[in-house]
Amino acid sequence: MSLAKRIIPCLDVDNGRVVKGVQFVDIRDAGNPVEVAKRYDEQGADEITFLDITATSDGRGTTIHMVEEVASQVFIPLTVGGGIRKVEDIRTMLNAGADKVAINSAAIYNPEFVKEACDAFGSQCIVLAIDAKKVSGENEPNKWEIFTHGGRKETGIDAVEWAERMEAYGAGELLVTSMDRDGTKSGFDNELMKEITSRVRIPVIASGGVGKLQDLVDGVKEGGAEAVLAASIFHFGEHTVQEAKQAMAEQGIEVRL
Amino acid sequence: MNRKLVAVVDYGMGNLRSVSKAAEHMADEYTKIVVTQDPQVIHDADSVIFPGQGAAKACMQALHDTGMAEPVKLAAQEKPFLGICMGLQVLMSHSDENGGVDCLDIIKGNVTQFDLSAHPELKMPHMGWNQIHQTQDHPLWHSIPQDSRFYYVHSYYVAPEDKSTIFGETTHGQTFPGVLSTHNLFAIQAHPEKSAEHGLQLFKNFLSWNGH
Numbered sequence: 001m002s003l004a005k006r007i008i009p010c011l012d013v014d015n016g017r018v019v020k021g022v023q024f025v026d027i028r029d030a031g032n033p034v035e036v037a038k039r040y041d042e043q044g045a046d047e048i049t050f051l052d053i054t055a056t057s058d059g060r061g062t063t064i065h066m067v068e069e070v071a072s073q074v075f076i077p078l079t080v081g082g083g084i085r086k087v088e089d090i091r092t093m094l095n096a097g098a099d100k101v102a103i104n105s106a107a108i109y110n111p112e113f114v115k116e117a118c119d120a121f122g123s124q125c126i127v128l129a130i131d132a133k134k135v136s137g138e139n140e141p142n143k144w145e146i147f148t149h150g151g152r153k154e155t156g157i158d159a160v161e162w163a164e165r166m167e168a169y170g171a172g173e174l175l176v177t178s179m180d181r182d183g184t185k186s187g188f189d190n191e192l193m194k195e196i197t198s199r200v201r202i203p204v205i206a207s208g209g210v211g212k213l214q215d216l217v218d219g220v221k222e223g224g225a226e227a228v229l230a231a232s233i234f235h236f237g238e239h240t241v242q243e244a245k246q247a248m249a250e251q252g253i254e255v256r257l
Numbered sequence: 258m259n260r261k262l263v264a265v266v267d268y269g270m271g272n273l274r275s276v277s278k279a280a281e282h283m284a285d286e287y288t289k290i291v292v293t294q295d296p297q298v299i300h301d302a303d304s305v306i307f308p309g310q311g312a313a314k315a316c317m318q319a320l321h322d323t324g325m326a327e328p329v330k331l332a333a334q335e336k337p338f339l340g341i342c343m344g345l346q347v348l349m350s351h352s353d354e355n356g357g358v359d360c361l362d363i364i365k366g367n368v369t370q371f372d373l374s375a376h377p378e379l380k381m382p383h384m385g386w387n388q389i390h391q392t393q394d395h396p397l398w399h400s401i402p403q404d405s406r407f408y409y410v411h412s413y414y415v416a417p418e419d420k421s422t423i424f425g426e427t428t429h430g431q432t433f434p435g436v437l438s439t440h441n442l443f444a445i446q447a448h449p450e451k452s453a454e455h456g457l458q459l460f461k462n463f464l465s466w467n468g469h
Binding site for chain 2: 002003004005006041046071072073075076077094095096097099121122123124125172173201202203226227256
C-alpha cells in the first residue's frame with residue numbers, strides 16, 4: 001500500500017479547442033476540451049493538464065470558461081499552464097476551478113514570482129515547468145539547459161541547478177519536458193529525468209517524447225518520475241489511459257486501477 | 258419537502274469552487290449548497306463543509322480575520338460537519354507548521370511533519386493517489402470499498418491524542434491518520450472533491466448523513 005504513480009494526459013488548448021501539433025507542424029484538432037477531459041476521467045486518468053497556447057486576450061477568456069466547464073464535470077486534479085505571469089493569473093485560474101497552475105517562462109524572467117506565488121497560494125498548487133535541451137557534446141559530461149519559446153531561445157540556465165533552485169523557492173512539483181524529445185515519439189530523456197529526480201525531493205512529472213506504452217514505464221523505472229505526461233498517444237485513440245496503467249501494473253508499478 | 262441547506266465555509270483559503278461543485282454534483286433537488294462567509298448562514302445551515310488549503314498559520318489568520326472561527330467551532334459541535342485537508346488540520350489543538358500555530362482545538366492533538374529520513378526514495382509533499390484503510394465503520398464509508406485510493410497533497414499530518422477518533426489510515430513511509438471522526442464531525446486529509454467516484458460517493462454519503 002503506497003502512493004500510485006500518476007498518468008496525466010495533457011491537452012494543448014487554443015481558443016477553447018484541444019489541438020496537438022504533430023512534430024510542431026500540422027495542428028490537428030483533437031476535440032472539445034470538456035468532452036476530451038471527461039473521456040480521460042472515465043478512462044482513469046489521475047490528473048489532467050491543460051496547456052493554454054492561446055495568444056489573444058479573447059482566447060484567454062475562452063480558456064477560463066473552459067476550465068470552469070471542465071471543473072464542474074470532472075472531479076480529478078486539473079492543472080493549467082501557459083501564460084501564467086502574475087499572481088492575478090493564478091487567482092483567476094484557481095477561481096475558475098484549476099487545482100494547480102504551471103509556471104514556465106515567467107519564472108525565468110522573474111524567479112521571485114515563484115516565491116510570491118507559493119506564499120500566496122501554497123506550494124501544493126504551484127507546478128514549475130522546465131523545458132530543457134541537451135547542450136553537451138557526445139564525449140562531454142551530460143548538461144542540459146533551459147530553453148524558452150518552444151525550444152528556440154536559449155537562456156544559458158543549467159536545467160538541473162534550476163530544478164533545485166525552484167524547489168528551494170517553494171515549487172510543489174516539477175514538470176520536466178525534454179525539448180529534444182517532444183513530438184518525436186522516441187521516449188522520455190530518462191538521463192535528464194534521473195538527474196533531476198535524484199536531486200530534488202519534490203515530485204517530478206516526466207514529459208516529452210512518449211510514443212508507446214513502454215515509454216511511460218521507463219519514465220518511472222529509469223527516469224524516477226512520480227508521474228508521466230503524454231498527449232498524442234491518448235488523443236488519437238492509439239491507447240487508452242487504462243491500457244497505459246495496465247502496462248505499468250504488469251511491470252510492477254503501483255497505479256490506481 | 259423542506260430544502261436542506263449545506264454551507265461551504267469561505268474564509269478566503271482554498272479551492273472552494275472544486276468543493277462546492279463536487280457537492281452540487283451529488284446533491285439532490287432538495288439540497289442547496291451555499292458558499293458563505295456569513296456566520297448566520299452557517300448557524301442556519303443543516304450541515305457544514307469546511308475546506309482549506311495552504312498553510313495552517315494563514316488559515317487560522319483568515320478564520321480570525323473573517324470572524325469565522327467561532328461559527329465553525331459551534332458548527333463542528335452540533336451539526337453534520339465535513340472537514341477537508343487543511344479543514345481537518347486546523348480542527349486540532351496545534352500545528353507545528355512554520356514555527357507553530359494554535360488551532361481551533363476541537364480535536365485534541367497536534368499536526369506534525371512527515372519524518373521520511375528513513376525513506377530517501379519517497380517524495381514530499383505526499384502528492385497523488387493513495388489508499389485509505391478504513392479502520393472503523395462509518396456511515397460516510399458507505400459504498401466506498403476498503404483501501405480505495407483518494408487524492409492527497411500535504412506535508413503535515415494529524416496526530417490525535419484519542420486514537421478512537423481515527424477512522425482511516427494511509428501509509429507514505431509511515432502510517433498516519435488520514436480520517437478522524439467524532440460524533441457529528443468527519444474530517445479527511447485527502448481531497449474527496451478531486452478523488453473521482455469514491456470522492457463523489459463520500460460527498461453523497463455526507464449529504465444524506467444526519468450526524469449520528
